[in-house]
Amino acid sequence: MTDARPARLSALRALLTKEMLDGLLISGLANLRYLTGFSGSSAMLVVTARDATLVTDFRYETQAAEECEGACDVRIEASSLWKGVWDTIGDGASVRTYGFEGLHLTHRDAQRFSDQERRIHWRPTHDLVEGLRVVKDVGEVAAVRSAGWVATTALGRVLDQVRAGLTELQVCGILEHALRDAGSEAHPFPPIVAGGPRTALPHARASQRVLLPGDFLLLDFGATVQGYCSDITRTVVIGLSDAKQQEVYDVVLQAHAKAVDGVKAGMSGREADALARGYIVARGYGDEFGHGLGHGVGLEVHEAPRLSRTAEGTLPAGAVVTIEPGVYVPEWGGVRIEDDVLVGENDCDVLTSFPRDLIEIGR
Amino acid sequence: MTDARPARLSALRALLTKEMLDGLLISGLANLRYLTGFSGSSAMLVVTARDATLVTDFRYETQAAEECEGACDVRIEASSLWKGVWDTIGDGASVRTYGFEGLHLTHRDAQRFSDQERRIHWRPTHDLVEGLRVVKDVGEVAAVRSAGWVATTALGRVLDQVRAGLTELQVCGILEHALRDAGSEAHPFPPIVAGGPRTALPHARASQRVLLPGDFLLLDFGATVQGYCSDITRTVVIGLSDAKQQEVYDVVLQAHAKAVDGVKAGMSGREADALARGYIVARGYGDEFGHGLGHGVGLEVHEAPRLSRTAEGTLPAGAVVTIEPGVYVPEWGGVRIEDDVLVGENDCDVLTSFPRDLIEIGR
Numbered sequence: 001m002t003d004a005r006p007a008r009l010s011a012l013r014a015l016l017t018k019e020m021l022d023g024l025l026i027s028g029l030a031n032l033r034y035l036t037g038f039s040g041s042s043a044m045l046v047v048t049a050r051d052a053t054l055v056t057d058f059r060y061e062t063q064a065a066e067e068c069e070g071a072c073d074v075r076i077e078a079s080s081l082w083k084g085v086w087d088t089i090g091d092g093a094s095v096r097t098y099g100f101e102g103l104h105l106t107h108r109d110a111q112r113f114s115d116q117e118r119r120i121h122w123r124p125t126h127d128l129v130e131g132l133r134v135v136k137d138v139g140e141v142a143a144v145r146s147a148g149w150v151a152t153t154a155l156g157r158v159l160d161q162v163r164a165g166l167t168e169l170q171v172c173g174i175l176e177h178a179l180r181d182a183g184s185e186a187h188p189f190p191p192i193v194a195g196g197p198r199t200a201l202p203h204a205r206a207s208q209r210v211l212l213p214g215d216f217l218l219l220d221f222g223a224t225v226q227g228y229c230s231d232i233t234r235t236v237v238i239g240l241s242d243a244k245q246q247e248v249y250d251v252v253l254q255a256h257a258k259a260v261d262g263v264k265a266g267m268s269g270r271e272a273d274a275l276a277r278g279y280i281v282a283r284g285y286g287d288e289f290g291h292g293l294g295h296g297v298g299l300e301v302h303e304a305p306r307l308s309r310t311a312e313g314t315l316p317a318g319a320v321v322t323i324e325p326g327v328y329v330p331e332w333g334g335v336r337i338e339d340d341v342l343v344g345e346n347d348c349d350v351l352t353s354f355p356r357d358l359i360e361i362g363r
Numbered sequence: 364m365t366d367a368r369p370a371r372l373s374a375l376r377a378l379l380t381k382e383m384l385d386g387l388l389i390s391g392l393a394n395l396r397y398l399t400g401f402s403g404s405s406a407m408l409v410v411t412a413r414d415a416t417l418v419t420d421f422r423y424e425t426q427a428a429e430e431c432e433g434a435c436d437v438r439i440e441a442s443s444l445w446k447g448v449w450d451t452i453g454d455g456a457s458v459r460t461y462g463f464e465g466l467h468l469t470h471r472d473a474q475r476f477s478d479q480e481r482r483i484h485w486r487p488t489h490d491l492v493e494g495l496r497v498v499k500d501v502g503e504v505a506a507v508r509s510a511g512w513v514a515t516t517a518l519g520r521v522l523d524q525v526r527a528g529l530t531e532l533q534v535c536g537i538l539e540h541a542l543r544d545a546g547s548e549a550h551p552f553p554p555i556v557a558g559g560p561r562t563a564l565p566h567a568r569a570s571q572r573v574l575l576p577g578d579f580l581l582l583d584f585g586a587t588v589q590g591y592c593s594d595i596t597r598t599v600v601i602g603l604s605d606a607k608q609q610e611v612y613d614v615v616l617q618a619h620a621k622a623v624d625g626v627k628a629g630m631s632g633r634e635a636d637a638l639a640r641g642y643i644v645a646r647g648y649g650d651e652f653g654h655g656l657g658h659g660v661g662l663e664v665h666e667a668p669r670l671s672r673t674a675e676g677t678l679p680a681g682a683v684v685t686i687e688p689g690v691y692v693p694e695w696g697g698v699r700i701e702d703d704v705l706v707g708e709n710d711c712d713v714l715t716s717f718p719r720d721l722i723e724i725g726r
Contacts, residue, residue, distance in 0.1 A: 041566070058653070059566055102471035107463075107487055110470040124470055173543025180536025185568070190549055203404070203422055205548070290421070 004137050005071040008035055009052055015128050016049070022096040023048040024125065025085065028104035030299040031129035033227055037067040044081050045072065046088045055084035082112060091118050099125040127304070134296060134304050135318035141342055141351070143228035144297065144320050147184070148340055148352040150223035151230045154178035155354055162361050164213045164238050168193045172206035175221060184223035188231065188301035191221035199235065200334040202291055202326065213239040216333045217361070222301055229301040231322050232352045233338035236359040245335075248285070248327050249358045252335045255279045255325040256356065259293060263323065263341060263348045269293075269311025276325040277309070285327045288334075294322035297340055319343040320351065367500050368434040371398055372415055378491050379412070385459040386411040387488065388448065391467035393662040394492035396590055400430040407444050408435065409451045418447035445475060454481050462488040490667070497659060497667050498681035504705055504714070506591035507660065507683050510547070511703055511715040513586035514593045517541035518717055525724050527576045527601050531556045535569035538584060547586035551594065551664035554584035562598065563697040565654060565689065576602040579696045580724070585664055592664040594685050595715045596701035599722040608698075611648070611690050612721045615698045618642045618688040619719065622656060626686065626704060626711045632656075632674025639688040640672070648690045651697075657685035660703055682706040683714065 012035065016024055026032050026045040033039055035047070036054055040063055043056040052072035056064050064074045077084030089098070100110070102124035113122040136144070157178040162171055172193040179187065194204035196215040204218075211217060220233040235252075237245055255276035262275040273293040280289045292308025297320055305313050307321060315321070324338030337356060341348040375398065379387055389395050389408040396402055398410070399417055403426055406419035415435035419427050427437045440447030452461070463473070465487035476485040499507070520541040525534055535556040542550065557567035559578040567581075574580060583596040598615075600608055618639035625638040636656040643652045655671025660683055668676050670684060678684070687701030700719060704711040 059564070100470075102474070103469055105470045106466055107468045107470055107473040108465035108489070110473075111465070111487070124474070126471070169543045169546065169548075173540040176543065177536040177540035180532045180539065180569070183532065183571070185532075186553055187550075201422070206543070208546070 003070055004139060005035060005037060008132060009047065009071070011132050012047060012129060013049055016047070016099070019099065019125065019128075020097065021099045021123070021125070023089065024099040024128065026101060026129065027109075028101050028129065030303075031101070031104070031133075033299055034129060034133055036071045038064055039067060039227060040064065042081065044085055046085060053088045055081050055088060057081065086116070086118070089118070089120065095119045095121060097121045097123060099123050099128070101128075102126055130304055133298055135316050136298060136320050136342070137318075140228060140298060141320065143226045144230060144340060145351045146225040147223045147228050147230035148232070150179065150182040150184050150225060151221065151232050152352055152354040153182040154184070154223065155219065155232070155234060157181075158219070159236065159359065159361060162211070162217065162236075162238070164211050164215075164362075166211050167208050168195055168198070168206040168211070169208060171211070171217070171219075175219065179221070179223055182223070183225070185227075186224040188222040188224055188229040192218065194218045195238070197331050197333055200328045200330050200332060202328060202334070202336070211238050214242065216245065216335065218334065218336060220336065220338065227299055229297055229299070230340055230352060231297050231301050231338065232340065232354065233324055233336045234354065234359075235335045235337065236361055238361050240363060241358060241360055245333075246358065248329065249335050251280060251283045251285055252325050252327050252337050253356060253358075256323060256337045256339070259323045259325065260339070260341065260348065260350060263315070263321075263343060265315055265317035265343050265345050268314055269305055269307040270309060272307045272315060273309055273311065276323070280325060280327065288327045288329055289325060290328065291326065294324050296321050315343050317343055317345050366433055367502060368398060368400060371495060372410065372434070374495050375410060375492060376412055379410070379462070382462065382488065382491075383460065384462045384486070384488070386452065386461040387491070388461060388463045389492065390472075391464050391492065393666075394464070394467070394496075396662055397492060397496055399434045401427055402430060402590060403427065405444065407448055409448060416451045418444050418451060420444065449479070449481070452481070452483065458482045458484060460484045460486060462486050462491070464491075465489055493667055496661055498679050499661060499683050499705070500681075503591060503661060504683065506589045507593060507703060508714045509588040510586045510591050510593035511595070513542065513545040513547050513588060514584065514595050515715055515717040516545040517547070517586065518582065518595070518597060520544075521582070522599065522722065522724065525574070525580065525599075525601070527574050527578075527725075529574050530571050531558055531561070531569040531574070532571060534574070534580070534582075538582065542584070542586055545586070546588070548590075549587040551585040551587055551592040555581065557581045558601075560694050560696055563691045563693050563695060565691060565697070565699070574601050577605065579608065579698065581697065581699060583699065583701065590662055592660055592662070593703055593715060594660050594664050594701065595703065595717065596687055596699045597717065597722075598698045598700065599724055601724050603726060604721060604723055608696075609721065611692065612698050614643060614646045614648055615688050615690050615700050616719060616721075619686060619700045619702070622686045622688065623702070623704065623711065623713060626678070626684075626706060628678055628680035628706050628708050631677055632668055632670040633672060635670045635678060636672055636674065639686070643688060643690065651690045651692055652688060653691065654689065657687050657701075659684050678706050680706055680708050
C-alpha cells in the first residue's frame with residue numbers, strides 16, 4: 001500500500017496557505033498520528049511549508065524513529081516538549097504567524113504563547129486536520145473493518161456466556177476479555193453494559209446489578225486495530241421477550257434498516273438522521289429518541305461528521321459513520337442498535353456484520 | 364460517616380477569599396466529584412461565597428439529584444452547559460471577578476469569556492481544589508484501600524492463569540476480566556502488560572508478543588472503587604529466573620523497602636525519592652531508574668504530590684502516594700515494584716498488600 005502520509009501533509013500545507021499561516025503547532029494526538037504515524041501519548045508536531053518535526057521525549061526515541069520514518073523529522077527533548085517546540089520554531093528575522101489547535105490545548109498551555117519573547121504571532125485554528133480526516137482512504141477503511149471484525153467476534157463469544165445471575169460488571173469483564181483475545185489493542189471507551197431498566201440510560205456504566213430473566217441487556221462497545229476504532233451496540237433479551245419488548249425492538253430495528261438503506265453521499269447529517277427519526281416518530285416513539293443518529297468513527301471513536309437534527313454539513317463519500325437509533329422508555333428500558341458504515345456515492349457499506357434480529361439468550 | 368463535602372466547600376471558599384475571587388467555575392471532573400459527589404462525565408460547577416450550583420444535562424437529571432443532595436444545587440440545562448453557567452452567574456450591577464481552572468479548560472472554551480458581554484472579569488487559577496485533595500480523609504483512604512484489595516485479588520487470580528505461550532494481549536484480557544469480577548468500576552488506565560525485553564519500556568502497552576520461558580512479565584494496573592483508584596505493579600518471571608534477573612530484582616526490591624521504611628510526613632518529595640534512588644545508585648543502576656519514585660493517587664490515578672528528583676513540596680500526613688522504583692536495562696528488560704501507601708506522621712501504611720519476593724510462574 002502506498003504511504004498516505006505525504007499526501008496528508010501536502011493537503012494540510014494547502015490549508016496553511018489558505019489560512020495565511022507560516023506554520024502550525026499540532027497537539028491533538030489523533031491528528032498527530034494521522035499525519036506522522038506516531039502512536040505514543042506525549043508529543044507535539046510543528047508543520048511549516050518546508051518542514052515537519054515531531055517533538056517527543058526519551059521514552060519514545062526508538063518508537064518515534066520507526067513510526068515516523070518517511071513522514072517527518074523527530075526531535076527527542078530531554079527537559080520538556082515545549083522547549084523542543086521553541087527550538088524547532090526558532091527565532092527568525094521577521095514576524096511570522098503560527099496556528100495552534102484551540103480545541104487541543106489547555107488555557108494554561110496557550111498562556112505560554114504570550115509569555116514568549118519570540119517574533120511569532122499565534123492564532124487559534126479549528127478542525128484543520130479533523131476536516132482532512134473525514135474522508136477515509138482504503139487503508140483506513142480496512143482498519144475500521146478489522147476493528148469491526150474484532151468487536152463482532154468478541155460479541156459472539158460473550159453472548160455464548162451470558163446468563164441470568166451475572167452482574168453487569170461480570171458481563172463487562174467477559175466482554176473485555178473476549179475483545180483482548182480477538183486482538184483489540186485498546187478499548188475505545190469503557191464498555192456500556194446495562195441490564196433491565198438501566199438500558200433506558202443511554203450512558204449507563206456497568207454496575208453490580210444482577211441480570212434477571214426477561215431483562216433487556218444492552219452492550220455498547222468497540223475495538224481498536226492499528227489505532228482505528230469500531231463502535232457497535234446490540235440489545236438482547238435474557239430468556240423470553242414480551243410483547244412490549246418486541247414492539248420497541250421492532251421500531252428501532254426498522255428505523256436502523258431505513259437509515260442503512262438510505263444513507264449516501266450528498267445528503268446532510270440532518271437528512272440522514274431524519275431517515276430513522278421520521279420512522280420512529282411515525283411509530284409514536286419520537287420523544288424517546290433523545291440523541292442523534294450517529295457520528296464519524298476513525299482514529300477517534302467520536303469524530304466528524306455528525307448525524308443529528310441540527311447537523312447541516314454534507315456527508316461525503318468515504319466518510320465512516322455510526323448508525324445508532326434508539327428508543328428509551330424511562331424506568332422500563334431501552335433498545336439501541338448500532339453499526340458502522342462506509343458512506344458511498346449511492347449507498348453505504350456496513351462494516352460491522354452481526355445479526356440484528358432480536359436474540360433471546362438461552363431460549 | 365459524616366458528609367465530608369460541606370467542609371470541602373468551606374475550605375474552597377476560604378481560598379476564594381484569599382485569592383480575592385467572587386466566584387469560581389470548576390470544570391475538572393475529579394474536582395467536581397470531590398466537592399459534590401457527582402460522578403457523571405459532563406457538568407460544570409459554579410461556587411460563590413453563598414451558593415454552589417452544578418450545571419449538567421438531561422441525561423444526568425436523576426443521578427445528579429441523588430448524588431449532589433446535601434452538597435449543592437443542581438441545574439439541568441437543555442441546550443448547552445455554557446448557557447446554564449451564564450444563567451447561574453447572572454449579570455450583577457457591579458463588576459465581579461471569577462476564577463476558572465486553567466488546566467481544565469481548552470483554549471477554545473476560555474475564549475467564551477472574552478466573547479461574553481457580562482460584567483465579569485475572568486482570571487485563571489491553578490490547583491485550588493487539587494491542593495485540598497492532597498490530604499485524604501478516612502473515607503477516601505478506605506476507598507483507595509478497597510481499590511487496592513480489588514487489584515490484588517485480581518492479580519492473584521491472573522498469576523494462577525499466566526503461562527508461556529500466551530500473548531501480552533491475552534494476559535491483559537485475563538487481567539481486565541479478573542478486575543471486573545473483583546468489582547472494579549473502571550480501569551484507571553489501560554493496563555501495562557509487557558513481557559521479555561519489552562519490560563524495559565516503562566510505558567509499554569500490551570502487544571501480540573508471546574510470553575516465553577525465562578521472560579520477565581511486568582503488570583502495572585489499577586482498580587476503581589467509589590471513584591477512587593489504586594495503582595500497583597508486580598514483575599514476575601515465567602519459569603526459572605537467572606542470576607541477572609535475580610540481581611536486578613533484588614536491587615528494586617531493596618530500594619522499594621528502603622522507601623516504604625523511610626517515607627513519612629514532613630519530608631520533601633525529593634527526599635522521599637532519594638530513599639530509593641540512593642540505594643539504586645549505590646548498587647550501580649542509577650542511570651537505569653529514569654522516572655520519579657511516585658505520585659499521589661486518589662480520584663485520579665496521577666495527582667499531587669509528586670515524589671521525584673525535582674519535587675520540593677513537603678509530603679503531609681494523610682497523603683496517599685505510590686512508591687514505584689524501577690530499573691530498566693534497554694533491550695534486556697526491566698523490573699518495577701509499586702505499592703500505594705498512606706503517609707503518616709512517623710511512617711507510612713501500605714494499602715496494597717501482595718507478596719513482593721520474586722515469583723517464578725509455574726516453577
